[in-house]
Amino acid sequence: MSPRTPEQNEQIRAESKHRIMEAAFKLIAKKGYDSTSIAGIAKEAGVAKGLLYNYFDSKEDLVKELVLSAMDEGDKLMGEMEGKEPNEVLQLLIMWFFREMRERPEHWRLLTELTLQIEKFDFVHNIVIGKMLEYIDIMAALLGQMGYEDPIGEARVIAALFDGIGIEILIAREDYPLDEMEKYLLKKYCNE
């Protein structure tokens, strides 16, 4: 029973926390915030209920961290677009969006679910608004370079399109004509 080194402890902590967040993500994305219980998360993560409170102050706090980490991933993308042709960037963005929707619809589910609980999760709300504006700016710059007459207007249209498609996918699930939409948008914004 020799005591663990600080490094070992740190690693154990990181692993446990990761497992808990993964479990929480999975369940909340599937069943929603209110219908996901702490007990359920603990069970899914294979740890005891009490352990969650070693890492998170409350259920809300857990969600907060979850959202922040989910946002992070979205940001990386934009970085990768530096230095490419506007036309190509737009094409990549559209394709990336549809790939995301195919492969990880739950990410979108989680953010939407929590964003709509405006009262409860103020901070998600604020972050999301910020991101939205940021992305619209980037998109407007692109469209400006591509010669659009009202680039901000069209950027807002594209943003709304993405959000709208996202929500329709959440509702229609496998019935949604993802492929057709992708083709249509690529043709509309990138071809010719």
Place this chain on the structure above:
Amino acid sequence: MSPRTPEQNEQIRAESKHRIMEAAFKLIAKKGYDSTSIAGIAKEAGVAKGLLYNYFDSKEDLVKELVLSAMDEGDKLMGEMEGKEPNEVLQLLIMWFFREMRERPEHWRLLTELTLQIEKFDFVHNIVIGKMLEYIDIMAALLGQMGYEDPIGEARVIAALFDGIGIEILIAREDYPLDEMEKYLLKKYCNE
């Protein structure tokens, strides 16, 4: 002395039920289904908890009636479009949408909130999918008459746009540039 007449009772009932539904609508649209308690609804409506169960079998039943009545209102519109020019209809639809968003964003809030709770409210979910397809068909017919090359594709785009704008308004509230978007869309789809 004498008991109330059936007419008096009917009126009392109608009023109480209305008060309860209004209170429920207000709270659920603001805080979401799960975070709205029966006790809260009763308090908001100014009645005792128990009274709700004179009018609704359960909390879910209350929501059901709420949704059905919210849907009703949306349908009237389509009826009024009969016999008009496609171009005009599209313009009216866009204007109607933005008027709705300005005047009754809570309707949209309520439907969105409940639609996303897929497991819990199957029936909302199913109704909404049905409506979506129906509206896309109508819209595609219009666009076809207006000479669009791929009317179904563009109808889907418009539907997604409406949904996307709707959800962005829910999030951004008064910060959303409703007027600019309306102008932009009218120009894009109706002008020239």
Place this chain on the structure above:
Amino acid sequence: MSPRTPEQNEQIRAESKHRIMEAAFKLIAKKGYDSTSIAGIAKEAGVAKGLLYNYFDSKEDLVKELVLSAMDEGDKLMGEMEGKEPNEVLQLLIMWFFREMRERPEHWRLLTELTLQIEKFDFVHNIVIGKMLEYIDIMAALLGQMGYEDPIGEARVIAALFDGIGIEILIAREDYPLDEMEKYLLKKYCNE
């Protein structure tokens, strides 16, 4: 709208009260005291809930009157036995008991149900004990005249038999071999 005469009022009262008691009896005998609601009784009786409180102070009070009236009926029988041969009386009692069990098992159901709720219905409890002793005395007198060695002991046996058969009928319902038991007891106590 001429006012009713006192006699008319009295008759109306009697009728309403009777209807309520009948309804209460029926439902309590079938579903038990706790599972029978005031609303249910009113509905069964075809009157408004509020009316019950014109005639009875409370649900318990209603039950009290019900039990008292049910007891009454049992008493008449004993009166009719005056002046008959002991042997014949015993035979009549046994036959009467089985007839009752066939025709009105609910009476027994009601009394048993309420008698067992000792804490709640003290008064039923006391009345029942009194009756039991009274009947055992009468029976013992009979058996004494018939030459039984320990008439009180055998009277208690017969009383317990009746109670036991009664309760088994409540449990087994139509599966209970009523006919065989009747024949057996008649042979045992009355024949030869």
Place this chain on the structure above:
Amino acid sequence: MSPRTPEQNEQIRAESKHRIMEAAFKLIAKKGYDSTSIAGIAKEAGVAKGLLYNYFDSKEDLVKELVLSAMDEGDKLMGEMEGKEPNEVLQLLIMWFFREMRERPEHWRLLTELTLQIEKFDFVHNIVIGKMLEYIDIMAALLGQMGYEDPIGEARVIAALFDGIGIEILIAREDYPLDEMEKYLLKKYCNE
């Protein structure tokens, strides 16, 4: 520091469960199922309401376990009768019955109470009917060996007697002449 061992937990759980079942038994046997609240049981057991649901799925489930455990005890007896003289067995049964009635009338109270709630506790009901038939068979075999002319009839009489005495004890409590009845039955069925 270290978490409890599984054994420790097992013991804690067993103790808590036992305390809850004892409390439930006591209260239900005294006041009946409907009049016994979860809150009351928890208070009697000295635990929080919520804890009951760590051990039982519902109030009904709690009762189920209670009944099954009460039944168990009754069965052991029959096993001990193997290989004894019929005469002796009958005597032992009678004496056992009266001992039970003296020492644990609440067991009988609980089973009777629940058995009569036919609609609610189907499973008790079915089990009890099964046992009744089983015991009557055993008894009839005994009586057959002892030379009774109609052993099944007499077995039914004895069963009804036991049930009847049981219920009379529930009602009359300490006023019931247990000793005299026991003597009388022993003389009637076993002596001479």
Place this chain on the structure above:
DNA sequence: TATGAATGAGACTTCATTCAT
């Protein structure tokens, strides 16, 4: 006398959180 809308206490149950180990 009669009605039934309204009340509110209290029932069962869930679940985030705490804490002894």
Place this chain on the structure above:
DNA sequence: TATGAATGAAGTCTCATTCAT
């Protein structure tokens, strides 16, 4: 660090009872 038994506030729903008409 980790466990899970225990807590208790809060939620949904039922129902005996009241009261304006």
